[in-house]
Every structure is written in C-alpha cells, then in structure tokens.
Amino acid sequence: MKRKEALFKDIFDKNNRKVYHLCYGYTGDSEAANDLMQETFIKVWQNLDRFRNQSQISTWIYRIAVNTCLSFLRVEKRKATDEINDRIIETKAEETSDKQEQVNQLYKCIAQLEENERIIITMVLDEIPYQEIAEISGISEGNLRVKIHRIKSKLTEIYNRHERF
C-alpha cells in the first residue's frame, strides 16, 4: 500500500499541472477544473494496478482525464462558463498580474472552441508530443496535424479579436 501511495504521489506531482490545464481548458472554470482533476486522479488511483506499461503513464492519465472531461455534461455549461469567466476576470482583475489576466483571457478564448478542439489545444500549449496527443484523442497523426493547424489559427483569431476590445 505504501509503495502504491509513493508511486501515486510521484505520478500526481509529475502530471497534476497538465491535467489541471486540460480540465480548465475544457470547462473554462477553475472550480469545475479542480473537481474534474480530483475525479481523474481518483480514477488513476483505482486503476493503477491495471496499468501495464502498454503506453507512457502520462498518455494513460491523459486518456482518463479526457474521458472524465467528456462525461462532464452540463447542458447549460457554455453559458454558465462564460458568465463565470466574466465574473472571475472582473473580480480578480485587480489582484492578478497583467500577465495572469491575459492567461485568464486565453482560457476564456479556449472555452469558445469546440470540445475536442479545447482538449487538443491545451495539450499543444503544454507541449505534449503530437504522437502522444494522437494516441490520447484516438485521431490519426496526419489528421491531427491538420486539425491543430486549424485550431491554432482559430484560437489566435479569437484572442486577437478580444484583445482589440
């Protein structure tokens, strides 16, 4: 048990930041992201004995995180997300640095993408290799490259549109 806990701690320390980014990018809401991250790591703990080194452990964890995010099916999500983000940005604007404010704005722009685009772009931003993203999302690498190119343009356009106002 102690060995499992030590292994889990190591896995958590190495991956929690990126999993949080993925969940935040998907939900656009830090509280929901925390819930989804917690749910993801609970599932990682429950399935740890089943991990057989068929892939990298990070790929395996991302797959769980992606599927956990996909199960997050709040119907009113998009609207609620935007409202929450507006509120977060308004109330925290003074407290946070200028850079952090821009990061919040970036998350708000990611929230406007399609669900799979949100998942893919947060992984791209976190510099996860394309081959791994392809494996996690179940999309062929060739197709993924085309998608990534399109999402990058889309996100940059949304961000610059917001920055102008």
Next chain:
Amino acid sequence: MKDFNELKQLWHVQQEHEGVSYDAILTTVKQTKNKYTTKLLSHVISIAVIVLITLYIFISFRFHTWTTLLSMFIVITCLVYYMLIQVKDYRSINNSERLLNKPEAYIAYLQAYKQHRYRLNTRNYTIYTICLSIALGLYLIEMSFYVSTFALALFIVATVVWFLICYFVLMKVYIKKESERLEEMINKLKKLEDQFRN
C-alpha cells in the same frame, strides 16, 4: 496582435494553481465514493431491507389464501429483479476500464448507458408498477375475509386512484422530463462523437 507562439509563451507564465492536493485525493478515495454510486448503493440497501421484511412476513405469518402467497411472491420477485438491475448498473458505472478506451468508444459507451438507464426508468418501471398492482389485487382477496365490504371498497378505490395518478400524471411528467434531458444529452454526445471521428 499576438501570434500563436506568443500565446504559447503566455501559457507558460501562468501561476501555479493552488487546488487539489495529493493528500486530499487520497483522503477522498479512502472516505467517499462519488455521488452517483452512493445514490445507487442507498437504493440497493433500501430494497434489500424491504425484501428481508417481506421474506420475514412470508415466513412468520399464516395466510389463508394462495392468492396472498402468490402476491408476496410477485412482490419479492419484483424487488429482487429491481435490486439485481441496480447492482448490475452500480458495477458497470464503477468499472473504470472503459475510461481507458479511446474517446470515441467511451462516448459510444456513455450513449448506450444513458439510453439503458432511460429504458430502466420508464418502460421497465411501468412493468414493475403493473406487477405490483397485480400483487396488491391478489392480496385484496385475503383482505376481503377480514374487513367490511365498505372498507374494502374504499381501499380498492383509494389504491386504484393512487395508481392512476402515478401512471397518468407523475409517470407522464417524469417521462417527459427524462426524455427531454436524455435527448439533450444524447445530442451532445453525438456532437462530441462527430468531433472525435477521424
């Protein structure tokens, strides 16, 4: 104007979040299960208690007509059936292996699961109600030996009215609400499935 590389640099300066810690997750794992499984588990336990009480009555009391025994048998069968279905679902949702599937396969599983739950909560529930009504009707035969005709008639009318309200009002409202919710959910899952299709 920023290009994508600038957005990427921005991404890497974001503050570390102070959210869930490793200890908090382990404590949660040890202490609780998620809401949905807890709800299902409480259903299973309450049904098991009712089955045990019914079995106790079945064994301890002397009934005079075979219709009452048949009625109790129907009730127990219904309850056990319902309990088995709940346990099966409980195990299925707790079986995290599917989480390791590719997103497309996982979405397909979620769709099938939601549709199955809808069928269970609507069509199977109707059959369940009908069986319980038959069981109650059979028990009324025994009851007719002990109570006055007026009391019996009153009981029958009250029971029939209650079942009619359940079936034509409560059930219809429930089915309408559930099917709207399910349709919205399935549409969303279909949209997701299309996004992940190569």
